[in-house]
Amino acid sequence: xxxxxxxxxxxxxxxxxxxxxxxxxxxxxxxxxxxxxxxxxxxxxxxxxxxxxxxxxxxxxxxxxxxxxxxxxxxxxxxxxxxxxxxxxxxxxxxxxxxxxxxxxxxxxxxxxxxxxxxxxxxxxxxxxxxxxxxxxxxxxxxxxxxxxxxxxxxxxxxxxxxxxxxxxxxxxxxxxxxxxxxxxxxxxxxxxxxxxxxxxxxxxxxxxxxxxxxxxxxxxxxxxxxxxxxxxxxxxxxxxxxxxxxxxxxxxxxxxxxxxxxxxxxxxxxxxxxxxxxxxxxxxxxxxxxxxxx
Ligand SMILES: Nc1ncnc2c1ncn2[C@@H]1O[C@H](COP(=O)(O)OP(=O)(O)OP(=O)(O)O)[C@@H](O)[C@H]1O
Ligand SMILES: [Mg+2]
Numbered sequence: 399x400x401x402x403x404x405x406x407x408x409x410x411x412x413x414x415x416x417x418x419x420x421x422x423x424x425x426x427x428x429x430x431x432x433x434x435x436x437x438x439x440x441x442x443x444x445x446x447x448x449x450x451x452x453x454x455x456x457x458x459x460x461x462x463x464x465x466x467x468x469x470x471x472x473x474x475x476x477x478x479x480x481x482x483x484x485x486x487x488x489x490x491x492x493x494x495x496x497x498x499x500x501x502x503x504x505x506x507x508x509x510x511x512x513x514x515x516x517x518x519x520x521x522x523x524x525x526x527x528x529x530x531x532x533x534x535x536x537x538x539x540x541x542x543x544x545x546x547x548x549x550x551x552x553x554x555x556x557x558x559x560x561x562x563x564x565x566x567x568x569x570x571x572x573x574x575x576x577x578x579x580x581x582x583x584x585x586x587x588x589x590x591x592x593x594x595x596x597x598x599x600x601x602x603x604x605x606x607x608x609x610x611x612x613x614x615x616x617x618x619x620x621x622x623x624x625x626x627x628x629x630x631x632x633x634x635x636x637x638x639x640x641x642x643x644x645x646x647x648x649x650x651x652x653x654x655x656x657x658x659x660x661x662x663x664x665x666x667x668x669x670x671x672x673x674x675x676x677x678x679x680x681x682x683x684x685x686x687x688x689x690x691x692x693x
Pocket of ligand 1: 471478479
């Protein structure tokens with residue numbers, strides 16, 4: 399199977415620039431590979447625009463490797479906009495752009511030579527509503543991201559990726575006997591786990607999740623939350639959630655975004671350990687938000 403070299407070395411080539419046929423060194427264990435894969439992201443002075451409209455202003459934060467970072471804040475404060483800027487999905491909207499820096503393990507994701515498609519392969523995304531391709535089989539849904547990346551796969555490689563990804567998304571046992579059936583035939587919670595399987599099939603280092611449980615029932619939500627806990631061993635995860643209990647349950651770090659007023663840009667008010675944000679935040683607005691007194 400073709401993949402990126404994961405061994406972290408000083409001045410290592412950034413994955414976004416690595417040749418497509420780079421292979422893993424044979425002496426690297428899965429544990430070493432996973433450790434090398436996890437990415438730390440540093441955001442500095444980020445302004446995010448839709449045309450002339452400054453939607454999010456002056457965000458600086460560190461997203462730690464192998465941890466879950468929750469983004470919370472009232473509607474319209476720019477959580478989704480900020481999340482999409484982390485894998486260069488923001489700029490697919492005409493006129494949308496960013497100023498500032500997002501650096502992943504020493505490389506500026508917005509540097510001129512960096513391919514946004516390669517960034518999106520490294521920083522995968524799971525959306526609010528499960529969005530499997532409805533007529534495509536479960537099997538092909540898992541491989542859809544790889545096919546987009548024009549990867550040619552042997553049948554045995556494809557089978558292995560499908561099984562690994564579905565196991566990684568805690569879905570394998572439920573679907574292994576019906577891989578040829580359409581993705582639309584799964585429950586909402588299963589569909590969301592299928593989307594997570596599709597995201598991890600391309601072996602990203604970071605997973606972005608925008609309210610991944612908001613369309614799910616409590617049991618499916620619990621399944622996804624359990625899965626997030628398992629996934630953080632292998633991935634750096636950033637999750638947007640309106641559910642304060644969920645943020646407290648799944649994340650180690652929490653960032654609170656807020657708006658100073660209608661029409662004004664959203665901004666990062668405070669970021670700290672989840673424990674501190676929910677027990678003793680520095681900012682009164684954070685306290686009010688997490689305790690449900692506003693937002
Ligand atoms: N495609 C777009 N074009 C122009 N403005 C947009 C676009 N998408 C979002 N915005 C604006 O950017 C600001 C931030 O929106 P965003 O969707 O990021 O907020 P959010 O915090 O994710 O809100 P919610 O909690 O409701 O999902 C809002 O003022 C919104 O109207
Ligand atoms: Mg949003």
